[in-house]
Amino acid sequence: MKPSEFDYIRAADVEEAVTALANAGEDARVIAGGQSLGPMLNLRLARPEVLIDISKTPSLQQIKWDEHGLTLKCSATQAALLADAALLDRQPLLADAMPWIGHVQTRARGTVCGSLAHADPAAELPLLFSVMGGSVFARSARGDREIPSKDFYLGMFETALAPDELLLSVRFDLPKVGTGHAFKEVAERHGDFAIVAVAAMADAGGVTFGLGGVSDRPIIVRWEGLDLSGVRDAVEELALGIDPYDDQKADATYRRRLVRKLGTRVATEALERRHAL
């Protein structure tokens, strides 16, 4: 289980990373924490010609709060975000959900942006990003662009990023004041990828509800005007309308069951936590 041969570039700054990407194009992969890419390299599921390491680039480890939201540069680790003192207060959904991501050890290296870019359909962060809303900021030799969360995921392990683009940073929008949130997941073991993960945010207008581990990308629905009495029907209807995948861990029947059982609990909890202005 040894990776195939590749050139290794440790990027000193963004420019070096972007130039390397421009030169190598589809033959390059960016590595930050390596928690997913590492095993894929060893299994030869990924065979890049060039590996561009941004994990040691100090300018890319920043975590910043402002009036628009929470912005993380691409090498900021999940552990660093969890340790951020403002997280529980300002992004309680992230604070609740992030302990479900892997283990202390994997979060110490795994990055937030890396997980977003990897686009595993059962990973927590793509689901959270899609429910919370926000944008990723991509940079390439061709220039910068902003990709809104709703346009970012195209399929299993597939995003709107072009091969020569570096995911430079992500912004999670701040929730509206009074928003209630909830997150639950079922995994076989603590720290595993979710069999089904469910996240919800309830604001004055309704509920934004998301499912992970069910389809090739997060499923996000918005239920305007939903209140507690409507939760059951809304979730049942959604559960009937989706087409979950089968894998070794669980079949579609089980996933649909989890969507119904967890979905009801999560939407209810989010609504109950919502408070009036």
Next chain:
Amino acid sequence: MANEMASGQSPERVEDAALLMGKGRFVDDLGVPPGTLHAAILRSPHPHAEILDICATEALALPGVVSVVTGRDIEKLMRPFLVAVRSRIEHYPIAIDRARYVGEPVAVVLARNRYIAEDAAELVEVSYRPLAAAVDPEFALTNGASVLHPSQGSNLASERSFSYGEPELVFANPENRTFEIQVRYPRSMATPIECMGLIASYDSAEDAYEVTTHFQGPYAVHPVMAMALGVPANRLRIKTPPDSGGSFGIKQGVAPYAVLMGLASRVSGRPVKWIEDRMEHLTAAGSATNRVVNLKAAVDGAGRIHALDWDQIEDVGAYLKAPEPATLYRMHTAMTGAYAVSNLSIRNRVVVTNKTPTGLNRGFGGPQVYFPLEQLVRRIAIGLGLDPLEVIQRNLVPAIAMPYITASGGRYDSGDYANVVARAAQDGGLTELKARRDAARAQGRLYGIGYAACVEPTISNMGYITTALTPEERERSGPKGGAQATATVSVDALGGVSITIASVPQGQGHRTVMAQVVAPILGIDLASIRVSSELDTGRDVWSIASGNYSCRFAGAVCSAGVRAASELRGRLARIAAAKFDCEPNDVEFENSKVFPKDAPEKGIDFKRLAGESHWAASTLPQGVGPAISVTAHFSPDVLQPPDPEDRINGSAAYGFVFDFCGVEVDPDTGHIHIDKYVSAHDAGVILHQGMADGQTQGGFAQGLGAALMEELVYDEEGNFLAATLADYPLPTACEVPDLKIIHAGTKTPVTLTGAKGIGEGTTMSAPVCLANAVSDALNIEQIELPLRPSRVAAILEAQGR
């Protein structure tokens, strides 16, 4: 006796300092001889396929590649491995003209480093003609199934039927009710943290092979390897590294690779190093057997079991890899479990399928037996309206019957099973647990209690596997029985004591315990003893029973140590007696002093007495040899070959395990929460409390893994679906709850330490104990493993929850 002085204490492990400082010396840490090549193995992606052609031209052209060895090259240089039963199935360490499981070696690429070897393996072109696969063991026995080994004619590798007592009469008796259960026990494996590895070299000058590897034994496989290589056993030198990162049986599976890489070294003329990676390990290292069991019991109205009828189909994978079908026959002696049942019939069929060949795995055959047996006991209780524990208690072998001879010839040496159950119930809080269950159920929660009572056979009889042969076949091949353990105790010129043992520990701490057992015999402290557990078959004393399996260390190897140390003490005492002018029996050894019993003031230092045989050999008393070194052997007399009626005492000492647990099932997700787990053991005298508890906790973790999540899954076509740890989930610290351990040991008269084994019991008991608890929570009669949440939820779904 001196060894009891050591009992129950937990001195620090001498092994740990190196391990904690990162100074362990595992096989991959050892240096290699100059010119060593690194091997990568190209493996079959097909469950079943003819190999039409192998083209290595492109691979050989890659810079750094030295050789590509195929099955055809290997076939010319060796004979197939010997198999324990009569069969036409030929087993080589590499596919010759047909691959029979996903992961079977097809070619070995030798290169300057592993990276290049793996690159080159991708360039080897193999043309296959895929064949239909026989995956399911029952299907494999049908006429329509693809036959793996055409020379054998069918996939049935071995069949034997046994009858003890009068089972037919008892089942026909109208006063008895028949209870029946059918189970399919899934495949799992014990996945040590360090995978397998070796460094092999061939010496053409002496036509001899040397392999450095953590092969754990049984060393009965050594002659199998030597004969396959076509050399006398003294020309296959196995050396074990100082450390091995766990095995639990699995590293027995390195044996075919030792032969393969020995031959690869011979072909290439260079030493060869091979380190197995995790994917290779999960795919092809070996595993426990999966088994289909149909079990019937004839039971009277009071819940007494009078007869058992077993029909077992054992799936050993694609070949009978030595020592299979031992997984099936290890438990033959104990097919009535912890119960006094004198009528027994057994039909054993061994089937080959397109899966990885099986081998040693912690619990070795135990889980496959107790999973049906203890579920059946629960069913009997349900059928008769009794509490399951009551049915267990009514059938336990009574203490007054010890030593108890089982229907199939097992000799349960000692134990008070009823007392262990009572102690467990009392100290483990069974009454409170039942109250918790009732309270939970009153709230509508899904809470259940499970029980399991198991006998844990320890110190295997090297002859039990011959029960797979007919008495006539045994007659022809000569009787096999016993199990020689060996230990050598030496004193050096400065009075230090060295002990060499052939027990091949895989992390257990044998060096610590052996010192602990010997120190009081010689009256010296632990620090003045150094134990070597590295084995070198070219220099050390060993026998076919050497190695690390069937929990033989505490009982058998330590008994050899006691015997060697006692003999050495006797020689020293004779030398001392001449000085003190007393009887040798009146010489005492204590606190590093040696003195006459009634005149302690005359005492001399142990090291001075010990040094005399070295420094002053000419002054030793007449007729007393030097007291320098003693090698002793220990083979329990109770280990005899099978008798003509197929009765076999398969193990020397039998421990007893009684477990109970409380679990709660999440009604939405099907997740199982283990609320409480109690495991009570009779393992004889406990030599090291900390290690005994560690063995129990570890055995439990592996039993829990098999119960809740682990399965080596193959699809219907024979594709392997569990080749990474993402697909083969193991329990982590988060999933393994604290265990309440209760020791209620009775000293066994069979070993000199009074110890039985303890390492496998909870691996045998936990799967069925948890299954029974979940069945109780869901109010169903039986359940399949592993209890993954999706499986449990499917039951909830069917119940309309």
